Amino acid sequence: MNFPWAPAPGHARPIVWSIAGNDSAGGAGLSADQRAAQAFGVHLCPVVAAVTAQSSTGVTRIDAVSSKTLDAQLHALAADMPPAVIKTGLLASAAHVLTVARCVEKLRQRAPVALVVDPVLRSSTGASFAADDVLDAYVRELLPRATLTTPNEAEARRLVAALDPSVGATTAPALARRLRATGVQALAVTGGDSTGQGAHAMDWLDTQHASGWLSLPRIDTRHTHGTGCTFATSAAAALALGFVPADALVLAKMATAQALRHGYAAGQGAGPVASVGGFATDSSLMPMLTWGARFEIDSDSPTHPGRAAADIGLYAIVDSVERVAQVVAAGVRTVQLRIKTPDAPDVAWHAALRESMVQSLAACAAAGATLVVNDHWQLAAELAPTHPGTLAVHLGQEDLLALGDAGRAALAATRLPLGISSHSLWELARACALKPWYVACGPVWPTLTKAMPWVPQGLDNLAWWVHMAGVPVVAIGGILDLDQATQAARSGASGVCVVRGLGDLPTRTVPAWQAAIQAGRAAAPLPVPAFPHPSLNA
Structure with missing residues (x-):
């Protein structure tokens, strides 16, 4: 071996x-x-x-x-x-x-x-x-x-x-x-x-x-x-x-x-x-890790309605309703709205957040796209009935832990498709316990978007994640050029996340990103390594 x-x-x-x-x-x-x-x-x-x-x-x-x-x-x-x-x-x-x-x-x-x-x-x-x-x-x-x-x-x-x-x-x-x-x-x-x-x-x-x-x-x-x-x-x-x-x-x-x-x-x-x-x-030996002392494996989580789970494709991550409208008009069909909560959110901020989500949801519904809401799952659940099948949520593992058993049960009860970040083997095992719509593997390459303690996963770990997760995997982190998108797609990733690489004019950049992903899917798949490499320095 x-x-x-x-x-x-x-x-x-x-x-x-x-x-x-x-x-x-x-x-x-x-x-x-x-x-x-x-x-x-x-x-x-x-x-x-x-x-x-x-x-x-x-x-x-x-x-x-x-x-x-x-x-x-x-x-x-x-x-x-x-x-x-x-x-x-x-x-x-x-x-x-x-x-x-x-x-x-x-x-x-x-x-x-x-x-x-x-x-x-x-x-x-x-x-x-x-x-x-x-x-x-x-x-x-x-x-x-x-x-x-x-x-x-x-x-x-x-x-x-x-x-x-x-x-x-x-x-x-x-x-x-x-x-x-x-x-x-x-x-x-x-x-x-x-x-x-x-x-x-x-x-x-x-x-x-x-x-x-x-x-x-x-x-x-x-x-x-x-x-x-x-x-x-x-x-x-x-x-x-x-x-x-x-x-x-x-x-x-x-x-x-x-x-x-x-x-x-x-x-x-x-x-x-x-x-x-x-x-x-x-992959049958990939264990699951519970989120707390109560042993509960979610065996009945929703699949994403109206979408092929294995074809998330170009996954745009944006921070405003204006950018949501731009990228879906350019042809993106999966877009995450990432609006971070300030240290002291007030009534005006909450009202503005709600309006941004309402407008983003309308833009996605009109384009046949999926809006993935980062963090704000309660508001997403409140708005979901107006556009069924258009809305999903994404949470990081620290946020999911902070919810506690009751909060995670309430999230599951919304029946919203869930995406979960993962950076390590234990995080992958823990994410899989919730049977999510997808698991994000990252950072694939070094990223300056936010400070992280993680060693880059690289294409080898990404290919391993795809092979082992049992759910769709999206690649995220440091994906800045078209060749990276092609290589990520070769790993078998269901989606490729792009943030800064969309540029000021998505109508020009999105077709190139989509073509790069399709080229990767048409190319020979990357080999699955015998072992993953560590993603956190011991």
Whole structure:
């Protein structure tokens, strides 16, 4: 498999250390970690912390290596193969936890090192791996240094109890909040092994950038040995490739689901999951992320009436009713009216906004165009009955978050077609949960229209978005010349957003933009990359 980060000859792949136990049955521990790392194209250094005697039916013996042996392995690697990420699995003694914590501190004096803690406290067959002193060492020494931790619900409860036995946190979000208070930067309470989730396997994410339930349909298989190891190592590999934790967890969810699909029998008990490549281009593995703690996936959102969803075409973004009239007269059939709310809007401003929307709606209706209203969805809903099928709304993700559960429910009740901005994997997963009319992917190229922290998506990520989203995708950001429009159309994008490039005389520029888009659609499609690239600097 070719990866976009494939190293040049003589250069190393990103390095991940896995400090974990050896599973004599080859299902979990370092065996699962090695398979997961291979699926991501990173190099994994297997550091043995414990030797287990186990089969597919149970664990019969656990022997922790000496702290000196563990430290020697870490010391041998440090100078020659320093890690981008360290992932921990089975640490069978408090001394091991302290050894890892000291190692992380020393490495971080030289360069940034991410730490992923998979607190393996009990095997899937029921064997306990952690005494009270180990739990205490986890919460006092390792979690405060962790970039990400991935306990299942039972492990999260044990860790919270070790912090404070009086804390009665029972839900995954409450457990995550308590564990984040230790200093861990991001957390996923995995729930694939929980029995109360019905048709969905859900993990609760609590990160700097996003929180919510990350969900995929549950995979009906008994071959689940090594699932937790696979998830944690996949997340570590994604971090090593430069993804922030929220995005890394989306990729880990996809990789783990793929591994479950490829699980197989080996022995009389549950067989191992089998990590394989190709998960990042399988659109059926694209998870959904809820907007809050309530698990609700919108499966009945409206499609856009009277329009072919895959033919948004030239998508003009303007800031006045005069410009709306100009661009629809020039032949644009999808136009967004973007009028930002001032810091202190007064009655006169609201009246002027309403009049602008009324006139814009009339111009679009007369031309057979769609008016997309940015932000002001309540007013759009009020005006929609006068021109059915002509009006849609577009909201950014921060605006949708600010609405809360009740506000998003009210928006959905309007039945207005919805466009949503997205800039990252977690934003794409969250947008898809609302089943929108389209998702905007941007910025494709650098843009000065507004300040953004995002790395440009480029044509590679745009093609990936189109392939994976499951809804129409429009390209936005930095599209200033006709060749860019052609290339964006080659990605398969349903629409190409143009702002400044329309110029003062749209009657002259619009036909050229439309011809460029048609040329792109007629040309050979752009390839879909094996992986997206990070769109936010870690």
